[in-house]
Amino acid sequence: MQTDDDLVWRCQYCGVENTVWVDLTVADKQDFIEECRICCRPNRIIITTNLADDENVLIESRITDE
Numbered sequence: 001m002q003t004d005d006d007l008v009w010r011c012q013y014c015g016v017e018n019t020v021w022v023d024l025t026v027a028d029k030q031d032f033i034e035e036c037r038i039c040c041r042p043n044r045i046i047i048t049t050n051l052a053d054d055e056n057v058l059i060e061s062r063i064t065d066e
């Protein structure tokens with residue numbers, strides 16, 4: 001069983017792809033802020049894992065309202 005992974009998310013400001021390490025053993029929704037490696041603007045990252053299905057990991061990025 002896979003317990004961690006690097007997931008790809010796209011910056012909502014400049015469109016570049018970033019990667020983030022994710023602990024897949026966390027069952028709950030993960031919601032945190034990551035800065036883009038190119039434009040350094042904060043993106044809100046939301047990860048949803050389904051422990052019943054290793055392949056079912058969803059990642060989305062959103063613009064932060066700051």
Ligand SMILES: [Zn+2]
Binds near residue numbers: 013015016040
């Ligand atoms: Zn960016």
